[in-house]
Amino acid sequence: MTGARVELLPVAPEGTTPVGVMTVAGSDSGGGAGIQADLRTFALLGLHGCVAVTAVTVQNSLGVSGFQEIEPDTVAAQIRCVADDIGIGAVKTGMLASAPIIDAVAAQCRASGIGRDAAVPLVVDPVCASMHGNQLLADSALDTLRDNLFPLATVVSPNLDEVRLITGIDVVDAATQRDAAKALHDLGPSWALVKGGHLRSSDESPDLLYDGSEFVELTHERIDTPHDHGAGDTLAAAITCALAHGYTVPDAVAFAKAWVTRGLAAAYPLGAGHGPVNPLWRVGDCG
Numbered sequence: 001m002t003g004a005r006v007e008l009l010p011v012a013p014e015g016t017t018p019v020g021v022m023t024v025a026g027s028d029s030g031g032g033a034g035i036q037a038d039l040r041t042f043a044l045l046g047l048h049g050c051v052a053v054t055a056v057t058v059q060n061s062l063g064v065s066g067f068q069e070i071e072p073d074t075v076a077a078q079i080r081c082v083a084d085d086i087g088i089g090a091v092k093t094g095m096l097a098s099a100p101i102i103d104a105v106a107a108q109c110r111a112s113g114i115g116r117d118a119a120v121p122l123v124v125d126p127v128c129a130s131m132h133g134n135q136l137l138a139d140s141a142l143d144t145l146r147d148n149l150f151p152l153a154t155v156v157s158p159n160l161d162e163v164r165l166i167t168g169i170d171v172v173d174a175a176t177q178r179d180a181a182k183a184l185h186d187l188g189p190s191w192a193l194v195k196g197g198h199l200r201s202s203d204e205s206p207d208l209l210y211d212g213s214e215f216v217e218l219t220h221e222r223i224d225t226p227h228d229h230g231a232g233d234t235l236a237a238a239i240t241c242a243l244a245h246g247y248t249v250p251d252a253v254a255f256a257k258a259w260v261t262r263g264l265a266a267a268y269p270l271g272a273g274h275g276p277v278n279p280l281w282r283v284g285d286c287g
């Protein structure tokens with residue numbers, strides 16, 4: 001299957017330093033989501049990707065059978081040492097696993113000038129569970145996520161299950177999607193993005209962005225594929241790349257939406273379960 005043409009980001013000439021971005025996320029041993037998905041998008045969009053590992057998941061195409069968290073101080077130290085030396089154009093968070101890790105990440109972001117009121121934009125993808133339903137964030141961490149990380153975010157990007165956990169709102173149509181965007185925005189991010197990937201009632205994939213005054217609707221065709229592992233990570237990673245290039249949030253999300261849709265159109269089977277969103281189409285495009 002081929003998808004629509006995507007306008008790409010500028011690429012640094014050979015031998016010059018590309019724009020840098022960082023993901024603060026969990027490792028997916030199956031290579032479909034988490035850090036592996038983020039780095040794939042960072043690289044294929046021509047950015048230099050840095051990583052703060054939060055957890056190591058034991059995961060394949062069928063699900064997550066366990067994970068080991070990284071010490072909160074070690075997570076924060078990874079952010080600090082990269083910010084102090086390499087510099088970062090934007091940061092994305094994904095799986096954060098626990099309240100102590102969220103607290104450490106939020107404190108380090110404040111200290112390193114990362115966040116909505118600082119120089120470096122912060123994309124918070126509040127990963128709570130895998131697409132297979134395996135829990136990736138402790139229930140006890142939801143309050144910390146809402147109170148300590150959301151107010152720092154330039155944009156938050158929950159899927160509909162995460163919206164329900166965070167706001168209590170069950171999004172079933174355009175009206176409840178607006179209610180959810182308002183409730184998320186009330187938690188303090190500059191922009192709230194309510195992803196409509198799980199709204200299976202239409203032949204579109206409607207996402208809704210809100211900054212407290214303006215709603216921006218971003219809709220693309222729905223791709224008919226079971227291979228959508230890592231879609232949320234890929235979207236948030238591409239938003240992060242575009243923000244690092246200086247895009248506004250609505251332009252960054254519009255760019256990322258086209259990127260993830262193209263990756264879904266190119267998705268491939270893997271193992272016995274769900275294959276990943278596939279930015280590797282870009283390699284063929286280059287050759």
Ligand SMILES: Nc1ncnc2c1ncn2[C@@H]1O[C@H](COP(=O)(O)OP(=O)(O)O)[C@@H](O)[C@H]1O
Nearest residue numbers: 159195196197198205221222223231232235260
């Ligand atoms: N089948 C699909 N076709 C087109 N876009 C999709 C499809 N599934 C998800 N998306 C889009 O991919 C992005 C990630 O959405 P979603 O699947 O809701 O996130 P998550 O992976 O966090 O559950 C969103 O922009 C959503 O609209």
Ligand SMILES: Cc1ncc(COP(=O)(O)O)c(N)n1
Nearest residue numbers: 026027033034130131229230
């Ligand atoms: C390490 C890690 N991070 C994020 C996800 C969510 O991705 P998905 O919703 O596609 O399972 C995941 N499964 N694993």
